[in-house]
Amino acid sequence: MIEEIRNKIANALSLLYSSYNEVATINIEINRTTDKSHGDLYTNIAMKLAKIVKKNPLNIAEEIRDHITLNDEIVKIESVAPGYINFFISTKNKYDQINTILNSKDDLIQNVENTKNIHVEYVSANPTGPLHIGHGRGMILGEVTAKFLSYQGHKIIREYYVNDAGRQIDLLLVSVLLCHLGKNKHIFVDEKTNDDGHLVTYKGNYVNDVAISLSHDLEKIDKDSVLSLLNEPIDSLISFLKKHKSYSQIRNALVNVIIDKYIKEDLSAVGINFDSWFRESQLYETGLLDEVLLNIKNKNLSYSKDGALWFKNTQFGDDQDRVLIKKNGDMTYFATDIAYHVHKFKNHDVLIDIWGADHHDYAQRLRTALKALDYDVDNCLQIHLVQFANLYKSGQSISMSTRSGEFYPIQDLVADIGRDATKFYYLIKKKEQHLEFDVDQAREENKNNPIYYIQYAHARITKILKDLDSERVSEEDYNNLISKNEVEILGIIDKYQETLNKAIFEIRPDIITNYLYKLSKVFHSYYAETKILTEDIRGERIRLVQCVDKIILNGLKVLDIEPMDSM
C-alpha cells in the first residue's frame, strides 16, 4: 500500500516538476498518521519541495493531489496546511496485516540475502566465582544479540572467553589454598584494600566449597612451605606456586571446577548455552601470542622501555602508549586480547564483542591496535557497549563484589523473580541506556509488572478461545470493528511486522517489549469494555483477539520468554 502510493506520487512529480533535477532524487516519505482525522497515511513531500521549486507548499500539495487518481483502495486524498497530503485507505485494505499474520506459519521475520559467519562473544567474566546480577545485562543482551542475528539468517557461534591465565586466577588459587589449610581468615601483610574497601583475595563462601572439591590436588602442595610464606608479601606465595611442578594442572583443575560447577549452572539458569569456550591459556600453548607479538614488533609498532614492552598507541591518537608485556614478564590483557581477536578473525566474517560500558576506552585501544595490524576493523569488528544496570531491592541499591563475597548471584535473582521476568527486565531498555531494575517490582504479579501484564493478556485470550476449537471462523474484512479500541488494536497489529523486523535488524529487543506492552494495554482496555463472544460480529472479534494473541506469542518467542496459558 505504501509502495503503491509512493509510486503514484513519484509519477505525479515526474509530470509536474521534471525540470528540477533534485526532484528525481528526493526521498518520498510516507508515514502513518497518529490522528485518524488526518486519514491513514500522509506525506510531507510538498514541504520538502517548497524550497526546490520555490512555491507555496500548500499549492504544491494541491497540484500533487490533483494528479493522483482515486480507486477502490485509496478512497480520499486531501491537502492540508502547511502542506501535508493525507490519504484515506479503505478498511478492506487497511488491515491486510491481520489476515497475513493469522495465516502465516513462520516467524514473520525477514532473512538477509548474504549471510555471514558471525562470532559473538559475551559474558566472559573471569572464572573466579559465580555469575552475579552485575553480569546479568551483558549475559541476556549477548544472548539476544546472537539470537537476533541468527533470525536474520546468519551463521552464529557463541563463545565465552575464559581468562584462565591471568593474575586473578592465581589470587583465587591462593584463596582456595588458604581455605584448604584452614587459614581462610588470613590476610597478607601487603594485602591492600582498593577504593571499594575490598580485599585482594577472594572471601566468598563458595571458595571453601571449591577447596573441598580440589582437596586432592591441593594436597600436592607442601603445607609447611606455604605456611612459612604467609607472613611475606602475597607475590612470594604466588611465585612459589608458579614454580610448583603441578601448577598448571592444579590451576586447570581450579578453572574447571569454577566453570562446571558455577558458571555453566548460572548460565543454564537463564537458558544460555555457549557453543564454544575459548581459554586464554590456548593463546600461550598454541604459540599464537608470540606470533602476534612478533608481528607487532616487525611492523615497528612496539618498543622496550623500563623493562616493559610498549605498543605505540600515541601514533594512533591515544594520549599514551600502553604496555603489552609487564616488567615482571606477565602479559597485559591488552596483549592477550589482541591475540585473541587475531584468532577470531581467522575463521569469521564479523566479530561482535558484548562488553560493559566501563571498557569504552579500552575498546577504542583494541580497535586501533587491530587496525594497525591491517584488520578490517571498521567493517568486521563491532564492540557493543552495554551500560550498567542498577538493581534495587527494598529501595536499596545492591552493590557487588566477587572478591569480598558480597554479591547477589544471578541464580538467586532467577529463584526470586523467575527466569522470564529476569530476561524481560534486562531487555526492557536499549543498551545505551542506564537501567534501573527494581527487583521488588519484577516480583509483583500485577500491572506494575509489564511482563505479568502481557502474560495476563495472553491468559485472558486463551480462556476466551479455549472452547472454540471446533468453531470455524472465516476470513473477514473487519468493517464492523469500528470502536475506538478496535481501530486502535487494528492499527497496532498493522505495524507488527515492520516493528518486529526493525527490532531484529537493529538488535533492539526493547522495541518488542514496548510494543507488546502497548498492545496488551489496549487489549485489556478493549476486553473490559467489549464482550468478545457476542452473536452479531463474533467472527470478526474472535479473529481480532486471535491475532493479538498470535502476536504476543510470537513476540515472547522471539525474546525466548515462555508464555503462560493460565496464571
Next chain:
RNA sequence: GCGUCUGUAGCUCAGUUGGAUAGAGCAUUAGCUUCCGAAGCUAAAGGUCAGAAGUUCGAAUCUUCUCAGGCGCUCCA
C-alpha cells in the same frame, strides 16, 4: 582536564527518517463486579522536553556552547 553514555511529568521511562495538540506506568485524587479472569478498567491532575544560541516552512529529535549525573582515562581486570 580528555573521552563516552545520559538528561522528557514528583518517580521509572516511550517518543518511528525532523512533522499536525509531547505519551505511558507508578505515586496522588475520584469512580467501575448480575456479564468471556478486577492479576483488570475509566477519569482527573501533573510539562520551560536540563539551559542558551543556531539550521529549517517546522526541532524533544540535527549543529554548537553551557550546566548536571553515570562510566572510563593503571605495568587493574
